[in-house]
Each structure stands twice: as C-alpha cells, then as structure tokens.
Amino acid sequence: MAYAGRLAIIAGGLGGLGSATGKRLRSQGADLVLLYAPFEASRKDTVLESTFGSSNPDGVSAVECDITSEASVAAAFETISSISKSAGAFPSICINAAGYVSVTPLADTTAEEALKNIIPNLLGPFTVSKAFYHLYTTWKDSLTGGASAPPGRIVSIASQAAHVALDGHGPYCASKAGLIGLTKCMANEWGSAGITANTVSPxxxxxxxxxKAWSEGPVRDKHLADIPTGRFSEPEEIAGVIELLCGDGMGNVNGADLRVDGGFTIR
Known part of the structure; x- marks a missing residue:
C-alpha cells in the first residue's frame, strides 16, 4: 500500500473532511494520529466507531490537542513521536483540517468574533505545521545506513472563501487567504528539507x-446556480485531492492551491 510505514497527522481529524481524509489514507496503509480539540473529547469514541468501525481502531491514535496553543501542540507532538516509534511509522504527512466559521455582516463583526475565525484557521496550521517540520527533520536527520526518508507532505484545507468575497464571511475569508499565503512561505522555506506544502480550496x-447548512432554501439554490457543475462536493472528492498531494509522484507540486469548487470561483 502506498503509505505503509508512514504516519499521517491530521489536525481536525474527528469528523468532516478530516475524517474522510483519514479514512482514505488509512485505506492506503498509513498509520494515523488524529488531533482533536478538548471540547470534542466526549464524541471521540463515537466518531472513531462511525469512521473506522471501532473506538480503538488498529493503526489509528486520537490525541487531544488545542492547536491554538503552542504548549498544547508541543505536548501532542511529543506523544506523536512516541507513537511513531512504537508503530515504526515515519511521521511524513501533516493535514491541517481543523477550522471555524461564523457568519455575520462585516460591520457587525466584533474583534472577538473575528479572532474566533483567524486564530484556529491561521495560527493553528502555523503552529501544527511548524511542529511537524521539526519532527520530520529530526527523524530524517536520525536515519543511518543509507536509509532515505519518505517525502514530507503538508496539505492544509483553505476554502473558496480565500478567493472570493462571501457575504458575512469577512474574517473567515481573510483567514483562509492568509493560510494560502502562509503555505507559500512554508513551501519556499521547507522545500529544501524535503517537505512540500500545498492547500486545497473546497x-x-x-x-x-x-x-445541515445547505440542505434547502433560496440561499442553497442560488449558490448551486452559480456553480458551473451544478452541485456541491462530496467529502470523498476533497479527500481524494488531499491524498493526491500526499503522493510520492507529487514532489514538484509545491506552494500550489487546488480548487475543488465545481468552478464557482472561475467567474
């Protein structure tokens, strides 16, 4: 399998696109560490059961982590290093899938509400990706006997909101546009270390x-009418693009953003 002997770290791995990506990578042999926020602890076992068929699935570890706290991320990555050693799996993939969105007219958005979007959507991937860089390069530098490291991959979930102005989404749009800019800097500075960094904009x-949010109503109908393909994306489609960017054959795709929006942002 493509990712046997490798460990994928997924921030925001309990539910949504994080779960879909984890399921796909696990099916290709990757061991997983799913980082989940403290407030998600009560549903951890339920999500693992529904996603992987067990609350304690083989090759999958769930680690509590507040991605907005540097201390919490550092502690989580100490645990991840131990998990990697126990599993004999090289920590080579990092997926930033956690995020937050609120919808309020820009003129009515408080600074506090803006930060609820900006901190997890931008600072979170910054902190997690930096910790991953240090873990990956430490493992790479420790290799002996001519062994080579698997390629390092960082993939962060941005959004179509990074490319267009969406009503009521000012801080969210800004945070996702910032994430694309941050990822370009990762790609520039860390490419020489064997790590590519890219974003996917669903x-x-x-x-x-x-x-639940888009099941019916005029807002849904209008949005669908503005998408050339005439439909929304399935989680598995997004996960497929993320997995593509993790592949060994994508080593020269670095600093790119792949839009999976049915063409919404092309017009």
Missing part, C-alpha cells in the same frame, strides 16, 4: 454539517 462539501 467549495461547499456535503459533510454532516454541510448537509
């Missing part, structure tokens, strides 16, 4: 939350 994806 449109509406029919996760459980997506289905």
């Amino acid at each position: 449109g509406v994806a029919l996760t459980e939350l997506g289905k």
